[in-house]
Amino acid sequence: MLSLRKKMGVTAASLTGLLALSSCSVLDAQATVPEDWTPRGAVKITVAFAPGGGSDRSARALAQALNEEDLGFNANVENKDGGSGAVGWSSFLGEEGNGNSLLVAEGAINILPILYDVEFEYTDFTPIALFAEDSRVVVAPADSPFEDCNDLIDAARTDRVLAGVSGLTGADAIVRTALEQAGGVEFDAVPFSSSGEVVTALLSGNVDYAPVAASVAAPQIEAGEFTALCSMTAERYDDPVLADVETAREQGIDATVSLWRGFFAAGGIDEVQRQYWIDAAKRAIDSGSFDQYIEQDMLVPTELYGDDFADYLAEYQKEMEAIFS
Amino acid sequence: MIDNLVLGFQNAFTPENLLWCFIGVLLGTIIGILPGLGSSTGVAILIPVTLAFDPLTALIMLAGIYHGSQFGATITAILIATPGEASSVVSTLDGYQMARKGRAGPALAISALGSFTAAMISLVALMAVAPVFASVALTFGPPEMLAVMILGLSTIVVFASRNVLIGVAMGLGGLLLATVGVDVGSGTARFAFGQVELYSGIPFVEVMIGLFALGELLNQLHQGAVKPIRARFRDLILTKEDLRRSVPSTLRGTLIGFVVGILPGAGSTLASFMAYGAEKKFSKNRDQLGTGAIEGVVAPDAATNSSANMNFVPTLTLGVPGGATTAVLLGAFLMYGIQPGPLLFENQPGLVWGLLVSFFIGNVILLVLNLPMAPVFAQVLRVPYSYLYPLIIFTSIVGAYTVANNSFSVWIVLIFGVIGYAMKRLNLPMAPLVLGLVIGPLLEKSLVQTSALGDGNIGIVFESPIALVILGLAVLMVFGGRFQKKLTQSVMGGRKGGKGGTRNGSAFVTETSSVEAVGELADEIRADERAAAAAARDSRPDRRGDGPSGRGGGTPPPDGD
Amino acid sequence: MTATPPTTTARAPRRTVLIAYGVLIAIGAAFAVGAAVSYPLLLENSQVGPGLMPLVAGSALVLVGLLLVRQELTTGSVLEGDGAAVDTSGEDIAKRRRTHRKLLSVMGLTVVAAALIPVLGLLPVMSMLVFVLSVFVERRPWWQALLVAIAAFVVAYVIFVAVLMTPLPFGIFNPDVWSRL
Incomplete structure (x- = not known):
């Protein structure tokens, strides 16, 4: 049974490998890209996370914005979730040279290669546009003795303070590390696999505090379930509920956390194709349906395109390496 | 609450909403029938279509898909042993055996009826006391969830009642397979050998399609001479006896689904397994389970549906998804510009109550749709096997591919198809393996979280009274049977217990069910088996199952020979 | 086994x-x-x-x-x-050998079909598998098998591509491939 299974696995792997290679070379036999290139047929937008999440929503907003313009192609979203994004981003390596393919990515694409043995780096893909920055609001259960983030750091000097953290490579992990480094303390963390679980743990008082996304925090704060301790943004949120929340900087803690969200095209595409997508992304991001998404998700609207985005990424990569290695 | 209901009915009962609810449940049934493509993917795929709608209409349609897929998933599980969704794995155990005996019609009908009943009961509860349940859910932290997972794992014992060791071995195998992939505590990619596809673990749905659909198919091919099952009309409809037997099982299943469904992240798959486990423990006809007992079909389906509804408790009251599909629905809320959270009931009463009322409507439509369709669907089995099995391969592989849009899924199906075939030939039970695979990640996660919470001390489980009660139940599950068996043994004079006796029994079951698998083709039945079949038929009126002969019960009536 | x-x-x-x-x-x-x-x-x-x-x-x-x-x-x-x-x-040896040969050919053909998915596309290759299995393994009349295979293709196409819009690979049958040449 075992040997059979092994053999099958090996032949399966080698066969798929072989065929993937051969089919790529046959199908993507496009020698030169004409000056007036436009995508045709179906354009696939890969999302490395499950449907319903933040990345997925941004991809669907992009697809909708692109399709509304009727550019002669049909954009559709494909979720390839798993391994905190590793599965989707690795699979996007296979799109090399394909101008008909887009990728939604976020800061974790910088962090994963630092921590894990994955095949990709963000430089394998072509940066198109950064459309928003995301951050976190640090919250505690309503009946918590903590009132701001300094209380957390002070308490951690003497007691055990438990943080609820969703994912080991995302914004939550960066917030925890940033607060630890700024305060010179250490927090114990309970790992969760989704932000929903973190909210449950906060509501039931299982953890002392947790960094959560603004769109998750706001309704809970409004309902009086959570106390907001501080926001990890550079400036306060422009939101009726969150406007009262001080930033960590205001509280004298030198820590801001931003997690970019953006689009990539496949690596190795032609300059004509890159330029096409930069222009298309500009129009899509400025469209009404995309604005609505940014507002709903309470993201910080930021726009960077092409080379500017690439420079930003290089800088971001250095920051992340400082935090995670 | 009456005001709210009236409001809900006003909002839901518009021609447009009713139409989209109908389309939703219809699409959901199709998505459910297809193996692989599950309700969460189905809902996600259709979100863009609904963006142009009014939010309530959109949510009604998406919820229709969710409910429809629960109904549809059982259909292929019963007919061709191919579970359409993870939660219908258990339905293959008895549902498929019923179909092999020509009773696919009643199996499908009772599945629809049980699902409907469970949905109605759980919906009333959901509407009446959702906030209460929400606070119950919050008392379940990592230590309590750890206890729940241990209880779930303990049902392995009942899934392999005659040789517990094999069940345990299979369960451990499942747990081990579940450790492949990135672990939640440290983010280490375990046993992935650089295969990025394995980072998210061995994909469960594909394993299931392989083990059940392809494994059974190869097994049938091995046995050869598979004749189409021609059921007589009277076998296509439910009997009074069927209904009578189903009532307590439906209620038990509903209750279990209820409890498991409220807990965020526990999932309806676990609920269905626990419901089946409870049937094996408490049902009057527990000896017939596994050979095509109606209780084994209705209880897990009821549990799946009631837990699917109870998944909305944390979703609507806390803004925390109760399961994979409700997570997607929460994402959809955001896209329609509705902020889910604890204030949803207060801020959006029209939307929430309209949605809840639409659940009722959707389930009524599903019952009306599925009950008369049951005998029709059962006709699928009349297709000659030489066409049916290529089509099963077609469906399995296309379905598997759509899970992740990836050929990797297809290879997983093929590999586990061979493993499933080997297990069938050796007569090793699959349910404990699947159970281990389902519970493994949940168990490990709560273990990691408990140890993080207790600063390395898992013993904090014993400080929680709720966890202690659940662990007590688990102990009863494992050891309760022993006492029961001993008791029966002393009463019945050892007819049931004892090593030799059990082995006799198991061989007996194997032979009779194989006879039944060949259907009514008496000329194919060898003489000795004919005798066994006759014995089983003779014992048919004696359905109490309190003797070795009772195990062969549930045979189709002997007319038409 | x-x-x-x-x-x-x-x-x-x-x-x-x-x-x-x-x-x-x-x-x-x-x-x-x-x-x-x-x-x-x-x-x-x-x-x-x-x-x-x-x-x-x-x-x-x-x-x-x-x-x-x-x-x-x-x-x-x-x-x-x-x-x-x-x-x-x-069972006699001849029958057992027949069973084994059939199992091997079904599994083997399915593996080949799975390997061909990137080249021939998912639905086309699986429909072909239905045809090949029915005609060459099961000895069914070819026109019947062809009808079954086409029906399977059409039903799957309607559900997955037309209604659910799942991005399925069509390999060399992808119109985009030809328009690009």
Whole structure:
């Protein structure tokens, strides 16, 4: 049974490998890209996370914005979730040279290669546009003795303070590390696999505090379930509920956390194709349906395109390496 | 609450909403029938279509898909042993055996009826006391969830009642397979050998399609001479006896689904397994389970549906998804510009109550749709096997591919198809393996979280009274049977217990069910088996199952020979 | 893989069953050893680490496997699952060989079809598989088989591509490929 299974696995792997290679070379036999290139047929937008999440929503907003313009192609979203994004981003390596393919990515694409043995780096893909920055609001259960983030750091000097953290490579992990480094303390963390679980743990008082996304925090704060301790943004949120929340900087803690969200095209595409997508992304991001998404998700609207985005990424990569290695 | 209901009915009962609810449940049934493509993917795929709608209409349609897929998933599980969704794995155990005996019609009908009943009961509860349940859910932290997972794992014992060791071995195998992939505590990619596809673990749905659909198919091919099952009309409809037997099982299943469904992240798959486990423990006809007992079909389906509804408790009251599909629905809320959270009931009463009322409507439509369709669907089995099995391969592989849009899924199906075939030939039970695979990640996660919470001390489980009660139940599950068996043994004079006796029994079951698998083709039945079949038929009126002969019960009536 | 004879009296240990138990023991050992060698059992604060589950479950599987072997050697272990496998040990060699050949050809053709998905596309290649299996393995009339295969293709196309808009690969049948040439 075992040997059979092994053999099958090996032949399966080698066969798929072989065929993937051969089919790529046959199908993507496009020698030169004409000056007036436009995508045709179906354009696939890969999302490395499950449907319903933040990345997925941004991809669907992009697809909708692109399709509304009727550019002669049909954009559709494909979720390839798993391994905190590793599965989707690795699979996007296979799109090399394909101008008909887009990728939604976020800061974790910088962090994963630092921590894990994955095949990709963000430089394998072509940066198109950064459309928003995301951050976190640090919250505690309503009946918590903590009132701001300094209380957390002070308490951690003497007691055990438990943080609820969703994912080991995302914004939550960066917030925890940033607060630890700024305060010179250490927090114990309970790992969760989704932000929903973190909210449950906060509501039931299982953890002392947790960094959560603004769109998750706001309704809970409004309902009086959570106390907001501080926001990890550079400036306060422009939101009726969150406007009262001080930033960590205001509280004298030198820590801001931003997690970019953006689009990539496949690596190795032609300059004509890159330029096409930069222009298309500009129009899509400025469209009404995309604005609505940014507002709903309470993201910080930021726009960077092409080379500017690439420079930003290089800088971001250095920051992340400082935090995670 | 009456005001709210009236409001809900006003909002839901518009021609447009009713139409989209109908389309939703219809699409959901199709998505459910297809193996692989599950309700969460189905809902996600259709979100863009609904963006142009009014939010309530959109949510009604998406919820229709969710409910429809629960109904549809059982259909292929019963007919061709191919579970359409993870939660219908258990339905293959008895549902498929019923179909092999020509009773696919009643199996499908009772599945629809049980699902409907469970949905109605759980919906009333959901509407009446959702906030209460929400606070119950919050008392379940990592230590309590750890206890729940241990209880779930303990049902392995009942899934392999005659040789517990094999069940345990299979369960451990499942747990081990579940450790492949990135672990939640440290983010280490375990046993992935650089295969990025394995980072998210061995994909469960594909394993299931392989083990059940392809494994059974190869097994049938091995046995050869598979004749189409021609059921007589009277076998296509439910009997009074069927209904009578189903009532307590439906209620038990509903209750279990209820409890498991409220807990965020526990999932309806676990609920269905626990419901089946409870049937094996408490049902009057527990000896017939596994050979095509109606209780084994209705209880897990009821549990799946009631837990699917109870998944909305944390979703609507806390803004925390109760399961994979409700997570997607929460994402959809955001896209329609509705902020889910604890204030949803207060801020959006029209939307929430309209949605809840639409659940009722959707389930009524599903019952009306599925009950008369049951005998029709059962006709699928009349297709000659030489066409049916290529089509099963077609469906399995296309379905598997759509899970992740990836050929990797297809290879997983093929590999586990061979493993499933080997297990069938050796007569090793699959349910404990699947159970281990389902519970493994949940168990490990709560273990990691408990140890993080207790600063390395898992013993904090014993400080929680709720966890202690659940662990007590688990102990009863494992050891309760022993006492029961001993008791029966002393009463019945050892007819049931004892090593030799059990082995006799198991061989007996194997032979009779194989006879039944060949259907009514008496000329194919060898003489000795004919005798066994006759014995089983003779014992048919004696359905109490309190003797070795009772195990062969549930045979189709002997007319038409 | 021969079937297990459903014997009712004490019998000699069955070779295939022992092999199966051996495989279980090997799997358990592989996971346990792999975990012990590569992954920490506990993290800092003695939090449960990535190695603990596979080590514990793997070792337990080895133990249970050994107990099963002992059971088989002494009393003959009870195999009872949901397979309801028919005893085929009494069949003549020719029939058994036919069965094996059929199983191998079905599996083999399916593997070939799966390997061809990137080239020929999912729905086309699977429809072809339906046709090939019905005609060449099952000896069905070719026109009937063709109808069944086309029907399967159309139904799947309507559901997956037209209604659900799932991005399925069409390989060389993808119109985009031809328009690009």
